Amino acid sequence: MIQDIMKAKMMLFLGFGLFLSICGAEKAVSQEKIVNEEAVQRLDSTLQSFVETNAVGGTSALVFEDGEEVYFNAFGDADRNDKTPMKRNTIVQIYSMTKPVTGVALMQLYEQGAFELDDPVADYLSEFADLKVYEGEDEDGNPILVEPKRPLTIRDLTRHTSGFANDTNTPYVGALLEEAAPLHHSNTLADFAEKLGSLPLVFHPGEEWYYGPSVDVQAYLVERLSGQPFDKYLREHILDPLGMNETRYYVPEEDRGRMASTFYGGEDGSLTQIPDNEQHAFNINEVPLTPGGWGLTSTLDDYMTFTQMLVNEGSLNGVQILKPETVELMATNHLSDEVTERLWLPSKGQVGFGIDFAVRLRPPASAEENHGKVGEFFWDGAASTLFWVDPANELTAVFFVQKFPFDGRLHKDFRDAVYGKYVPEN
Incomplete structure (x- = not known):
């Protein structure tokens, strides 16, 4: 059985690598950017509409393609009560976008044979x-x-x-x-x-x-x-080497003015700001718990640094966090077809699940599904944040809002703004 698993893993690795090679070659020939001027206009219009329709209090997004920034903008308020605008350096609670960071930490130890x-x-x-x-x-x-x-x-x-x-x-x-x-x-x-x-x-x-x-x-x-406390391990082996100085559990007092407030969206279309002392309690008090599944705060640029490390197969700016084959293993589907009970995972689209990421296996079945490219791996957070890594196009995106309950419609619209409306292949 173990030999069969190893063979299957090898076939997955070879198939994944071949796919990326073909897609990379196609893009190199066309030299056409995904995020062109038209996409920038779509993104601005979409993010602005989120604020204008009262779907969110504030929003921001950052997109890189081929290692370069191709889009950034921010709209609305991080704090409506204080009229604090959403900015590039706004600190948000990323909730389950903590999970991939934990996965990287675990897989570093896997590489060491632990x-x-x-x-x-x-x-x-x-x-x-x-x-x-x-x-x-x-x-x-x-x-x-x-x-x-x-x-x-x-x-x-x-x-x-x-x-x-x-x-x-x-x-x-x-x-x-x-x-x-x-x-x-x-x-x-x-x-x-x-x-x-x-x-x-x-x-x-x-x-x-x-x-x-x-x-x-x-x-x-x-x-x-x-043999290290988890938060210290993250700091020493991932966050500090990558320069992610604003990704942390505890936010010191001098930085709390940059923390975004969280909003609750009612079924009637209302949007209510949740008191900061309630919503920020975990991150403004030094508590014993350092969960791996949630709890980190971050900024657009910090989390983009993390995604750029991943799209660069584990390295960034001369710093190696993971080996390329380990990133590939994480971005490979590990769910067999026999696992038919999948809770709400199918709502993410044509995906399986790798190591702390959802993994896109097939193109969208219809225009109603979330847009994305085969081979993409991604995850999101309870307050409706989102990131993805699109290796085929060397594209990474980070989308920040702070809204409960989780609003997948925002993700659908943001993805369509990046890639354009989905058109089924003939």
Whole structure:
């Protein structure tokens, strides 16, 4: 079985590399930019419309193509109450766009031979040695807890097939999750792992794609394997080498004036600014928790630096963060067709999932789907932020807003502004 997996991975690598070579050659011949003058006009018009229609309080975007900036603009307010405009150096809460940063940290240790993706998590983290799976109730109303069909692996953590609970409304396990509160700000990553490891899984590892705290477990794994606190590992091995000085958990007082406020969009079209002391609490107080799945703040230029490292196959400005083959592995689909239960992942389009990224496998099936190029890998954040890496066109994009609930319509319109309306191939 292991040999079959290795062969499959090799075929994926060869196919991915061939695809990028062909696309790169096609672009080199045409010399036509994706983000031309027409695209710039579309982008300005689209972002401005988000503000004018009250869909967002403020928005900004940055796009690079062939290693050069081809678009930047910002519209609206970062803080409506104080009339603070959205700017290039505005600091936003990126939420789940933290996950790919954690994935890069983990894969640095993979390159060093610290683990294999199909190793059981319990080989490294004893907190997950005695997991059980909840399978309903017996005739007397008692929970049925069984042994997992196979061990939880590190690959399960990276592709969201672990089975960890993430919804306090889930039968039986939800109440336990609410009581344990593993991701409470007062917990360390070790506390988090101990509490999460005591809870039953909601399905057997590998059987479903289910978004949850898997990447927070990755952060704890980085901490244990490296012997460093997770936030210090990120700073020393990724953020400082890349010059990402404004990507951090804790925002010092002197920089808080640049933090964007968050807005709540009502079903009636209203937009309400959420009080900063409530929404910024995690990032303006020094707390023990340093989650891998969320929690970082960043700026457009800082996060663009991260995407440029990825599109350059792991290196930027003479600094190597990952090997090219490792970036390729992360950007390769790891979800088999047998994993049919995928929660809301299909809403992202024709995608699979790699290592902490969604991976585009096919062109959009219709103009109603999110636009994008095959081979693209990307992710977004709870406050409706978005980034993607388009290797075929050497294009990277970062889109910032701060809006709840998550608004995928903004992403659809922004993507269409970058690439133009999708036209099906004949």
